[in-house]
Amino acid sequence: LSFSLPKCDTMERFAGRVTVYSVVGCPHCNSAKAFLKGLGLPYCEVDVEKDSTVRQKVKELTGRSTVPQIFFNKTHIGGNDDLQNLVSNNGFFSPQIKKKKKNKPSDLMIPSIPCFTDVKGERDNFAELILEFKSSGIIKSHGSFLKVHKLTFSGSELIEWLVDKKGFEKDQALNTGKELMQKKFFSDVSGKGDFQDGHTLYRLIEHDCLTALNSGKTAECSPVLAAELSEALRRLILKLYGEHLSPDGKTVDYKAMENSQTFQEYCELATQLQRLELKSMTREEKLAFFINVYNALVIHGHIKMGPPKNLWQRYKFFNGVSYLIGGEVFTLQDIENGVLRGNRKGVGQLTKPFSQGDQRLQVALPEAEPLIHFALNCGAKGCPAIRSYSAKTVDAQLKTAGEAFLEGDDGCHVNSCKNEIRLSQIFKWYKVDFGDTNEKLLQWVAEHMADSPKKKELKELLGKGNHKVVFLPYDWSSNSKD
Known part of the structure; x- marks a missing residue:
């Protein structure tokens, strides 16, 4: 070396x-x-x-x-x-x-590489107040027989509780309610306006979607940087893999993983996603953050719900498994197609993930990034490998991920004898991201492949103009240990 x-x-x-x-x-x-x-x-x-x-x-x-x-x-x-x-x-x-x-080893040493340090957020000043309010009995169902809003409270009810039970002055209680809403402890059920005294209904963020895998528990820490938190989540997930992967690296014992201390630490950290500030993130920060969170959410979903085993289960999995992030609910489909693909229709979707007026549109990328398809891991054996993505180097890392995927025959296989180019099913599903025609798709593949004999062979075949594109079957089998 x-x-x-x-x-x-x-x-x-x-x-x-x-x-x-x-x-x-x-x-x-x-x-x-x-x-x-x-x-x-x-x-x-x-x-x-x-x-x-x-x-x-x-x-x-x-x-x-x-x-x-x-x-x-x-x-x-x-x-x-x-x-x-x-x-x-x-x-x-x-x-x-x-x-x-028999060779003698080198005496040279590589510089020591610092170990990763978990994110340790400070407890929010309002955390105890919210925990007391949760147990006050005020949070309940509101509405008529036509429409019932569960787990809600009105602005006047919160203010009255702060005045009567906590000794606040009326103006102080109103300002505290506004600050709690600004810090994303709760949101307006109708999705409109700021906090006000009156009959407007509000709901704690943790109650906004009880099916979200990080809901039902208060995010007690003050928000940290999104990129920092996503990296901490990813490292804990990879630690779980290291602890519960089989010796041959082919299966994961998700049942043992669920009962591990590391998984409990991960769940605690995932709760802190609820109140993150997302709107101020740059394109690079969004890319790294949402790729890392997507991969972590897939594994969390496998642990809690089990791996999907057929087409219908996969549909429910990717459209149902979700996190509360920055006060909004994001499913796997929302993250992939809404955020990372610039709000494009996904496989089997009739409409775009985010409609006009949806607050989540504010964090969607302005256009699709094709290379994310080689970074997202959906838990199937046919998926690309899980890697770390940092905002500072995300574009270079995505380029490397694309090259690595295309190096393997399950990503791209060139057969000059048959004038045939075999590509992963990913290129068929998301063809619009790579080009409208097979020729544009193949040109994209050639441009993003690392220098290698395969790339040379592909370019020579493309130069002849007489070739056939075949899309490989996708291996949906899970790495879950039965």
Whole structure:
């Protein structure tokens, strides 16, 4: 390697050093590490997501964007499949690995990479007041037999409670109600106007949609930056994968995951999404935030509801699994098609996710970003890998994700003998994002593919003009352990 390898004390008894460049929670990385452990071969692990320079250097050295990438001393072995192909069926090292073991390891060290620190928000000054109000008995059903609004309260009822039970002056109570609404503890049921004394009905944000997976509990912390919170959520989810992924990296024990302490910590953190400020985010911040939250919400939905097993269940899953974010309800469909695709119709949708006047339109991207399709993971085996997305580098990361997806044959396969180009079903479902015709679609694929023999082969086939496009079947099977 032309840059330093990490030192690993457990390797001192070996003549060689194995280094695994990986991403936390990646199934293929976990499979490779489990395989190495089974061989009794210690390794040094480097998380490429913690340092962008390491990620870029590994790509330059290997020509690959995927993980894991495994080195024995300075020799690049490849990915998980490459590693396992080097080892004979009887569990002993193949001659190639035996030979590499005799090499002396490098004494150079890679700079230490700082560990991720969880977000710790401060408790909001109004949190205790809201908790007392919840138990006051004032929150109840309001309305007539024609329309009933459950779990609501009027402006006058809140003011009366603040005056009678908390000793506020009338003006102080009114101003407190306005501040509570500004801080998104509750919202107007009709979606209009500010807080006022009178019969207008309000509902706590946590009661706005009790089917949302982070509802029913007060977000007691003061809001933190959206990008910071989304990263914390993602890291906890990846930690869950690391703890509950099978040794071969193919299945996840969601039942055990649900009962883990890490999952409880994740649920506590997800509650804090309720009152985030979203409207001031930049395009890059929206991209990183909503990609991370989408991937986390899918896993949360799998834990709470189980993986969808047929077309109808998938429809209900993606249109029903939701979070309360910034005072609004966002389903998986809302996040993907409403926000990240610039409010375009999704697969099987007759209308756009957000109608005119919908407050969520204010956070939607101005236009669709095609590369998000290689970042969103819906929990099926055919999905792209889960990665970390940061607002500062999101465009570069999306470009890398697209290249990595197109490197695999399940993303794009070129068969020059048959003049055939086989593409993932993703390109058919969201063809409008890539181009109106097959020719425009293929041109987009060629432009976004990393330099490789496959890219050269594709361009040569496109130059001939006589080719056929076939869309591959999508693997909807879940990685859930039965």
